[in-house]
Each structure stands twice: as C-alpha cells, then as structure tokens.
Amino acid sequence: MSKLTKQDLKELTEWAKSDGPVDSGVALTTDAADQAAEQTLRMAGRPSLGHRQATGDGSSPRRQVRLPRALNYELDEYARDExxxxxxxxxxAVSEYLHRHHTGIAEA
Structure with missing residues (x-):
C-alpha cells in the first residue's frame, strides 16, 4: 500500500469540504480509504479558539460538566443533526446564556 502525498491529502480534503462527486477515476480500497481518512483527520486537528491558541502560545481552558442522561442524549442528537x-x-450555549444574563462579557 502506497502512502498518500500531501497533494493527495489536500485534494481529498477539498473534495470532502465540497460534497462533490469523486472525479479522479481512482477507487480507494478499504485500507487505502481508512488511511486517507485517518491522515485527513489528523491534518484537520481541532479548531482554534483564539489568537493565543492559534499562535501556539497557550491552550484553551477545559471545563467538565455532568449532564442527566436525557439531556446528554438530546445534546448528542442535536449536534449530529446540525x-x-x-x-x-x-x-x-454558554456564550449566549452569559450575554443574556450578565453584562460586560468579553467576546470569545
């Protein structure tokens, strides 16, 4: 199995973003498709959450919450649908809540 080049990954990424049909005439085998997907996802990474994070000078703070099962299910279902x-x-949701209920909130 050959390794995908950066150009291959760029083209696959652009195609994935476009929702367009595959026009290369090359069918990926299961292993090659798995490899392409893994490499593309690895390149994508997590979205930047601010200037410091985008420049590598910091990390975004992490918060953990517990949700009732029904609310957790509803959240997952909504995220999947959207x-x-x-x-x-x-x-x-937190940003909207704070902007409605607390004045002087800085933009994220």
Missing part, C-alpha cells in the same frame, strides 16, 4: 460537535453547542 453536523457539529457537542463541545461547539456547549460553547455557543
């Missing part, structure tokens, strides 16, 4: 992550929904 094609986002539970973390992003939580960030947006």
């Amino acid at each position: 094609r986002t992550t539970a973390s992003e929904v939580i960030r947006l």
Whole structure:
C-alpha cells in the first residue's frame, strides 16, 4: 500500500469540504480509504479558539460538566443533526446564556 502525498491529502480534503462527486477515476480500497481518512483527520486537528491558541502560545481552558442522561442524549442528537460537535453547542450555549444574563462579557 502506497502512502498518500500531501497533494493527495489536500485534494481529498477539498473534495470532502465540497460534497462533490469523486472525479479522479481512482477507487480507494478499504485500507487505502481508512488511511486517507485517518491522515485527513489528523491534518484537520481541532479548531482554534483564539489568537493565543492559534499562535501556539497557550491552550484553551477545559471545563467538565455532568449532564442527566436525557439531556446528554438530546445534546448528542442535536449536534449530529446540525453536523457539529457537542463541545461547539456547549460553547455557543454558554456564550449566549452569559450575554443574556450578565453584562460586560468579553467576546470569545
């Protein structure tokens, strides 16, 4: 099995973002498809959460919460339906809540 080049990964990434049809005429085998997916996801990484994080000068703080099972299920279902992550929904929800209920909140 040959290794995918950076150009291959770039093209696969662009195709994945476009939702367009595959036009290369090359069918990936299961192993090659798994490898391509893994490499593409590794390149994507996590989204930047601010200037310091984007420049490598810091890390985003982590908070943990416990949710009732039903709320956790609803969160996962909503995130899946909206094609986002539970973390992003939580960030947006906390931001919206604080902006509605507390004055002087800095933009994230």
